[in-house]
Amino acid sequence: MNSSQPWRMIRLLILSELLWALGEGLFFYLIPVYVQELGAAPQQIGLVIGVAELILALLYLPAGWVADRLRYKPLMLGGWLAGLVGALGMAGAADWRMLIPGLTLYLMSGYCLPIIHAYVARMVGPIPLERVFPLLSASYALGGLLTPAAGGWLAQHWGMRRVLGLSAGLFLLSTVVALFLPMDPPPERSAHPTMREIWKGIPWPFGLALLALFTVSQVGLVLLPNFLQHVGGWTKAHLGLFASLQALGIIGLGPLLGRWDEGRARPLGLVGAWGLGWMGFMLLLIGFRYFPVVMGAMAFLGGIYAGYSLAAARILRLASHETRATSSAMVHTARSLALALAAPMAGFLFALQPAYPLWVALLSLPLAIGGAFWAGTLGQRVEAIPSGSGLEANRRGL
Template sequence: MILAGIRFLRSYPDLWKLFWSNVLWTCGSGLYFFVWPNYVRDLGGGPQAIGYLTGLMYGVMALTLLPGGWLADRFERKKVMLLNWGLAALAPLLYARAKTWPELIPGVFLYALFFGWPAMEAYVADTVPPESLGRAFALTNSGYALGAIVSPILGASLLGFLGMRGLFLLAFFAFSGSTLLVGLMRSQKPVPVPHSDPVPAPRGLWLWVGVLMLTSAASAGARPFLAPFLEDRFGLGRAFILASGALLSFGEFFLAWPLGHESERSPSRAIFAALSLCALGSALFLWPYGFIPGLFLMGTDRVVYSLLRSIIGAQVRLGRGKVFAQTQILATGAEALAPLATGWLYDLSPESPFLLFRIVFSFLAVFFLLRPAARILGKEEPWIWSFRIWEKWKK
């Protein structure tokens, strides 16, 4: 399965470069990001400060997405990506200079600039045929997971020698390498959209956007509190917690390949399976030593995101940058609000953010299970493997 995925990516050289650019980016961010909430604590912040900074990050993402969609549909996409990647690469240098948690805000702002994201998604969508979009999105984005598998372990081994500020400097060099790889990709100009011919929203688009918003909010509300929970509830050390962050990436990377492959045959089955794995993982996470398989399975939430974005992108051809931006704004808005609520919930009960995560993903899995059929990518297909049995039972 992995070899087939590698052959698929290598058949599109620019996606192969983007994959490795993603690997390098999370090689940098993974050095510190899983214990980022703990670093906020070191600078005097509590759960509400963690929620505020996380909400600010998603808020900046949402505000910069709409102009990003406009840029992706009008300007050469590689240049838009390069500008965004280059600015975000400066964030860890600002983190390293912070002495109190409010001084992290400028770095959070730069890191959260997202005006290049619609250009990247449109770049991928215009590179492959519609039937391969799910696979292209899942495999290209799995590069983020591959980089984040190694970097938390490396960060844990270097933390005692370099400290958090030393890890931030290493992250800057990794981000710079990622930006360089984007610069080696071929240019891609968008297909012009006639001003007199507005692109109507396809039927069924808002269902997928709604699912994207719910899953994005649940993930954004739970992820910032994974590391604090391991420290508070199980008493784990900082280096061990940082290394444990690799489990999320293991799950995302190794499950993205079979789920991405399955999405070419049946997107609905792939999404149903990913939702179910996330719900199971969040239940296991709360048990002693259950956090090991729990984190592995919870990493599938990023695969859910990739599959949903691919379905949204497959429904439009013209003005993809605008559609990607507008739908992502809604999801990112939900992500911005969720940590503010779960920060308050964590103060009341540390298990609350993960219970909410499990409720959302379980509800959507059941929804997919009971909904009899759907029209996806222009064809009717069952939502689950047991579709025929379910139909007979209903009769």
């Protein structure tokens, strides 16, 4: 592979992700409002979104298992097309029941995320994944930095159907860019691995450690806007600003933290990401009424979201070649399951005392970080990524 080809592939993928983030940012945060406008009750809104998210969580691992046996690019493009069709379906829905297929298809298009990670690992050449994945994540965060506010204004003046139509146009441009990505070679197989070999090639301890880490952090994050509004006294306008500060944290911290993990046996950048998140929770508990303190805390919490791309990079260093997409799917499955587990826990704790979710996250994170550090350390048995490949020396966001 020519030395310039990996960077060309990365630039195309960054542009495609940026366009997709611009489209998604226009409407994604308004989906519950749109479902309500189409006649759904609050319980029905939760059911529609929850079922679609559960289907996606169950889809990740089977999709990864299939992808490890084929070329990645065609399966990736299937995700782009599913999201595009889903957005068009939502735009054309006459009532909330007709919205369900489009919304479900759109959310299910996220199955391609672990396949994208595996594709990058196959095509990146000498460039470390710890450098590439944070760049992809930052480009997605950049695309969604200002579009939620713009989408709200457009929805107010144009209506959600036109906003979704505009988003679909951006998705189409993103898909066209993705078509120019180079085709990856077929998977190399000198012999067909047995199920036992496949099972051994998946870093299950690290996947379980990530599930614990993601769940603990989500306990503190899932109702954070409610805490800031009801206890801190901040308005919705402030909450939008705080969300943008989180995105800035992802953009600024991700590439820096990724450099810490490059070529290291120990996941120092990953630990640093959640360590910054721990500092963010601590600052919020101390100074949730003080604007500069909350601003700094929200930027630090962006480190947690930047850490997801580092988790994806680390698991690909631990996995065998034959299980890259399946192993990457573990990260996304853990992320979805963590939200499903954390939401009711946070709700119960919040009802007892609004600060309890933050206290639980603050007290539990050090132990969860230690588990991920131990399980994510490369051992002697990890020989899957050969020397010179660059791998030993980021709602759809990568």
